[in-house]
Amino acid sequence: MTPAELSAATTGRDLRLPFGIALVALACVAPLFLGNYPLHAMIIALIFLLPAHGLNLLLGYTGLLSLAQSAFFGIGAYTSALLAVYFGTPFYVNFLAAGLAAGLIALPLGIPALRLRATSFVMCTLGFVIIGQAIAKNWISLTRGDMGLAAIPKPYFALGPASFAISGTVGFYYLVLTIAAIATLVAYLIVRSPAGRNMIAIRENETLAESVGIPIWYYKLIVFMISAAFAGLGGSLYAHYLTVVSPLTFQMYYSTTMLIIVLGGGAGTISGVIFGSLLFVGLTEALRVAPELRMIAYGFFLLGLVFWFPSGFAPLIGRFWSFLEKRK
Amino acid sequence: MFYTIIEQVVNGIVSGSVYAIVAVGMTMIFGVLRAINFAHGEYYMLGTFGAWFAIEYFDLPYPVAVVIGVVATAVIAVVVGNFVMQRIVGAPAEAGVLATLGVALILQNTVILAFGGSYKFFSGGYIEPVSVFGFTLAEQRILIIIVGLIVFVGLELMVTYSRMGKAMRAVSQNIECCAVVGIDVRHIALWTFILGAGLAALSGVLTAPVNVSVYGGMGELITFKTLPIIIMGGLGNVRGTFVAAMILGIAESLVATYIGLQFRDTVGFATLMLVLMWRPHGLFSAQARF
Numbered sequence A: 001m002t003p004a005e006l007s008a009a010t011t012g013r014d015l016r017l018p019f020g021i022a023l024v025a026l027a028c029v030a031p032l033f034l035g036n037y038p039l040h041a042m043i044i045a046l047i048f049l050l051p052a053h054g055l056n057l058l059l060g061y062t063g064l065l066s067l068a069q070s071a072f073f074g075i076g077a078y079t080s081a082l083l084a085v086y087f088g089t090p091f092y093v094n095f096l097a098a099g100l101a102a103g104l105i106a107l108p109l110g111i112p113a114l115r116l117r118a119t120s121f122v123m124c125t126l127g128f129v130i131i132g133q134a135i136a137k138n139w140i141s142l143t144r145g146d147m148g149l150a151a152i153p154k155p156y157f158a159l160g161p162a163s164f165a166i167s168g169t170v171g172f173y174y175l176v177l178t179i180a181a182i183a184t185l186v187a188y189l190i191v192r193s194p195a196g197r198n199m200i201a202i203r204e205n206e207t208l209a210e211s212v213g214i215p216i217w218y219y220k221l222i223v224f225m226i227s228a229a230f231a232g233l234g235g236s237l238y239a240h241y242l243t244v245v246s247p248l249t250f251q252m253y254y255s256t257t258m259l260i261i262v263l264g265g266g267a268g269t270i271s272g273v274i275f276g277s278l279l280f281v282g283l284t285e286a287l288r289v290a291p292e293l294r295m296i297a298y299g300f301f302l303l304g305l306v307f308w309f310p311s312g313f314a315p316l317i318g319r320f321w322s323f324l325e326k327r328k
Numbered sequence B: 001m002f003y004t005i006i007e008q009v010v011n012g013i014v015s016g017s018v019y020a021i022v023a024v025g026m027t028m029i030f031g032v033l034r035a036i037n038f039a040h041g042e043y044y045m046l047g048t049f050g051a052w053f054a055i056e057y058f059d060l061p062y063p064v065a066v067v068i069g070v071v072a073t074a075v076i077a078v079v080v081g082n083f084v085m086q087r088i089v090g091a092p093a094e095a096g097v098l099a100t101l102g103v104a105l106i107l108q109n110t111v112i113l114a115f116g117g118s119y120k121f122f123s124g125g126y127i128e129p130v131s132v133f134g135f136t137l138a139e140q141r142i143l144i145i146i147v148g149l150i151v152f153v154g155l156e157l158m159v160t161y162s163r164m165g166k167a168m169r170a171v172s173q174n175i176e177c178c179a180v181v182g183i184d185v186r187h188i189a190l191w192t193f194i195l196g197a198g199l200a201a202l203s204g205v206l207t208a209p210v211n212v213s214v215y216g217g218m219g220e221l222i223t224f225k226t227l228p229i230i231i232m233g234g235l236g237n238v239r240g241t242f243v244a245a246m247i248l249g250i251a252e253s254l255v256a257t258y259i260g261l262q263f264r265d266t267v268g269f270a271t272l273m274l275v276l277m278w279r280p281h282g283l284f285s286a287q288a289r290f
Helices: A003-011 A016-033 A036-061 A069-087 A093-112 A117-138 A170-190 A195-203 A206-211 A216-242 A252-265 A269-285 A291-307 A315-328 B002-033 B040-058 B063-086 B095-115 B141-163 B163-172 B175-181 B185-210 B220-233 B238-258 B263-279
Strands: A155-159 A160-166 B129-132 B135-138
Touching: A003 A269, A016 A036, A016 A170, A036 A170, A036 A195, A036 A216, A036 A252, A036 A269, A069 A093, A069 A117, A069 A216, A093 A117, A093 A216, A093 B263, A117 A252, A117 B095, A117 B220, A117 B263, A155 B175, A170 A195, A170 A216, A170 A269, A195 A206, A195 A216, A195 A315, A195 B238, A216 B263, A252 A269, A252 A291, A252 B095, A269 A291, A269 B141, A291 B095, B002 B040, B002 B063, B002 B135, B002 B141, B002 B185, B002 B220, B002 B238, B040 B063, B040 B095, B040 B185, B040 B220, B063 B185, B095 B220, B129 B141, B135 B141, B141 B163, B141 B238, B163 B175, B163 B185, B175 B185, B220 B238, B220 B263, B238 B263
Parallel strands: none
Antiparallel strands: A155 A160, B129 B135
16 A cells, blocks of 8 residues: 555545545635636646546556557547548537547557567557557648647537537646546546456455456556557547647657656555546646746656655655645 | 669768767667767767868868867766766666756757757768779768778677776676776766767768758757667677667668658668567577577
């Protein structure tokens, strides 16, 4: 168990729940005191939270490093965009279709990829991103190549005769907040279930896990697909927020960002990923002056994570909780 | 038509030589450090920028610029090697990927920040065309092929006969036993890394007159082309990597001519995916080690 979970288990989450509720409440009223640009940063962070949860399940809980989140993010974005632009389907159809498409495409991709050893697997996942970008660029009849798809309509919901469209940053913020909250809940439920414990077993010692009867092959494949679905859902939100998709959605940059969110916050904890997202927002905000400076900061972040904070900042959070609890 | 194919194959051999010089460095680094150096392409870029800087701001002749480019990159490699690469020895596989990714981001964006993101024009180099066996080639391309061969032969000799080379082979085979026999693994790791980075830089300066445009992001593309090469050649396998580089160069050239230029950069990874499905341990290795 991570230090955070351990302290919670032994002292009974006295402070974590109220703190969590306070955080959620704060998030709900954020638009009242945040300007448009910080709100935009929060929206991006919340959108990225979905693929980050997926990557966390894959890397943090099952121990598989994958760079393919960009690929499924892009697949989700394009699926959503294509449905919206060519068929005018309502948002929730696009959204769910994106997740479904990404998850299903992950199946034929994952089966051969998961047979590979760690290093080759990482390369293979990188390959998915690059091939994905190439397809987006060259299948011009479908994706309009480099020009991308534009004028993706804002999400609208139809409930019988009533329908309303989400326009404006604030509306979108609440939409994304709700979806992110649901996604976090789903991730939490997966992780707390017996399946989640099996995933951790696979991460810690594959051979031992297999010897106790956990079907590691199926677990890896299913987690890969779920992780892809999460990324696809995030991509759908991204497409609807930016109203434009292009082959640039398939960049390594997104995979790197998600890696930083997951590793920075602490792979293997749900709260860690949320923390990582906030961290990412903070970094983006603080360094919005020069995007290159931000990327340099990312680079140093990665180095710091590898050499000094291999468990991310989760242990620090754990120590913070124990410190507060001792103070009571 | 036959002439065109031969011409494209020759072009392919030129780009293959470029890739080979870069890739053998990366595969040696992997052999010793067990880490995929995601930042490898950035050293290619740094070498090019070093030479470009020397020519633009100091009006130095091309051969001097070559030396400056390689030396500047080597100096940066010493710094990176000491602070980052040496710590990767013995660390889990993911550590290498993430750390070198971080280094790549830092190097690439520092250069963009310092020199601006626009494309720079590389003047210099021997771009006069000469006629060889009825083909017209820029002199620089012939130089690239020659240097590629020299590098390959030189490395073969070094690895087989020199003390350093034998130590490198030992480290790539069994790190623990190296400590037993008294080989300073971290020292070997550092120097292998510097050698690899230097080779990448050399490749960059040699290719710059042919590519003409120099920009901060050029390293990333090189990294993405070299990764398939070293995996197909077999991680740590210098000869296999050399052959794989040549194959990729020629394949890219043929694809660009007969299928479409826009697919040229995808050939590498597309082939890699196929190879990984069919022969995960690379085309030339007997069994999967990684």
